[in-house]
Amino acid sequence: MSRFFDAIAPVRYEGPDSSNPLAFRHYDPDEIVLGKRMADHLRFAVAYWHAFAYEGGDPFGGPTFQRPWYPQDDMARARLKADVAFQMFDILGVPYFCWHDADIRPEGATFAESLRNFEAIIDYFGDKMAGRDIGLLWGTANMFSHRRWMAGASTNPDPDVFAWAAATVKTCMDATHRLGGQNYVLWGGREGYETLLNTDMARELDHMGRFLNMVVEYKHKIGFAGTILVEPKPQEPSKHQYDYDAATCIGFLRKYGLEGEVKLNLEQGHAILAGHSFEHEIAVAAAEGMLGSIDMNRNDYQSGWDTDQFPSNVPEVALTYYHILRAGGLGTGGTNFDARLRRQSLDAEDLIAAHAGAMDVCARGLKAAAAMLADGGLETALRDRYAGWDTPRAQRMLNSDLDALFQQVLAGEIDPQPRSGRQEWLENHVNRFV
Template identity: 80%
Template sequence: MSTGFFDGIAPIRYAGPDADGDLAFRHYNPDEIVLGKRMEDHLRFAVAYWHSFAWEGGDPFGGSTLERPWYPQDSMERAKAKADAAFEMFAILGQPYYCWHDADIRPDQGDFAANLKTLNEITDYLGEKAEKQGTKLLWGTANMFSHRRWMSGASTNPDPEVFAFAAATVKSCMDATHKLGGENYVLWGGREGYETLLNTDLSQELDHMGRFLNMVVEYKHKIGFKGTILVEPKPQEPSKHQYDFDAATCIGFLRKYGLEGEVKLNLEQGHAILAGHSFEHEIAVACAEGMLGSIDMNRNDYQSGWDTDQFPNNVPEVALAYYHILKSGGLGTGGTNFDAKIRRQSLDAEDLIAGHVGAMDICARGLKAAAAMIEDGGLEANLKARYSGWETPEAQAMLSSDLDTITAQVLAKGTNPRPVSGRQERLENYVNRFV
């Protein structure tokens, strides 16, 4: 049934680069072929249920500013009204996917049995709506950071009863994701970290986290879930230090606990910035290790020191991100979810639609620029030239040699290597030709 929230907003269509108005796609044409594949199939867009429908407009210094027909989010009646509005928006945008935390789609009842009952109820409701409309679930996840029970972590909590509650919660969310045909399941450890080492057994907490994730993988195979298990790096906020600091840290953790063949990464641009990296860096690290799973496309305000989760608006940043994604073979079962939110002063339904429309256009422009760079081959040609010295038999033999032998060779040659330009400025100018 209609909530009336989006009344008067027509479905968004591709209208071309010269289109007028805020609510039209200028660059996102789902059927446009890019590198032999439909644009929609490259990007695999997904609406993030939490920021679009569960966030009430608060920030660290103020309460809610947004008014929605489904607020307060304290009953199943309102949860279903929220779902109605969500699917209305998916239809307006033509979004192929969506994603959620359990706390976004149903009210937290406190005890696990009540939470399980409401989760099962809303799962059936979402399934019925998806069957009628066709919007699919990209991934589900459990919110194990908002409620006070999670204040000291979930799988890393010093209280075994909280660990057990977390395990049961993840099981229920995996069941719901599986039932809805979700293509991935994500674990983000918002409070899997510490505030102070004075009261933290770091080694034990990491072991518990590793065992917990192994349980998740074991359960995935038990129920026949064909999707990908993903973990999402973030360095801080809400914890002072989180164990899933960045892509490299997560990859090391997964290898330590024997999970590198089972779990991939869900990377968020805003989290990359908090870790002191670029989004391009985090994606390149994951791609280099064959562990890229999916992306949360947003941005932070570079003047703020926290995760502002804004819609992307920087084509060069997005283009370089998709360049590495395309080079590595694409997103697979993953996608581009908009873990992004309108500003707390943007009150209207049109603002929510406009944020997604602009973001989808930015991603489309970035994707096309990345594809053009790949087709042109300039960056790859430069890389090949820069590392060409390693193609010689002598250089390759050195990699299987030893320090004594290499030292003798250096003394015999009697040469002093001359540095070669990295050509960075010219390469930056090259990228700017496409964006």
């Protein structure tokens, strides 16, 4: 059993006046927000890869962290890593965690050896989950780190890699199902291209569409009741990724007949890389009924790459949860902290403080979002702005044709007078709550 976190007591809610850096000041899991427990709105999860597998490296330098379970190439250390992980879940009181297969087991010399390692750790997870109030928000397969994935997984020009990807996803779906996972995620880290000079894009997209249909078929075959999710990201590591943003993914899902089977796992940092705000991505997914789950983090706006920092901007988070609440909540999804420590943050306490602070930021954002909804000011302004479309006259316009509308305008029956969008008023309104 690890002693990594032994000096750290469980994080408890102490209220906004607390000065304890390892206490919740805003996250009270049992507080009722819009008729539901705060914990049930937020559905927090810890990302196994960033919290326990990340070694503190970046594109310009090697590892800075020293952990008792490094190097991560041995089953004994994989079990030690799991001991540490569940100790942290207990300290934070989070209801969920998430993993990639490569985060939790050492790579074997063959697929069969890797699978034996993986299944042994899944057994170990199952034992640890028994008797604990902790569940699996989602599992997924890492199909971007190993050199076999350098040209993609389902989009790889080599059909043998496609088959290896299918076998990998099958094992991860089986494990997710066995642990009672709420969702299964596919993130195409290298499903894209580095140059069009060697890329048959139409073929790759068709293969990716077929692969995702295989995933859905297998979901039904094994009776997995969770949601299948895809995660948009525009670039990095690929020059261009086929899952660029929410709208691109929705178009892809509709093209391949998957819009009724697959939803989106949206990430704040990926939205920024795509040139969007997080609330934009959530609003797009919600408008199409495809909002599934979120990865909560942030980017450094000066760095220009996916820094995966813990959230700290309450106004941004408040608008995120405002759109989530308007959409009816996260359903089987949750708030996964796909975030990692800065490479200079070396201590065990840093890992706890980062998650506790992020949970507080999300709690503040959720409460602000709920207050905005309860106030109704934004909803009223929205209804007023589009009220003209609720009239019989406007509905006749929609059911008319270009020539008839031309005749009305020409006759002077229609003479639009612009109205203020009142953006600054609405921004001031939001600032009352955040």
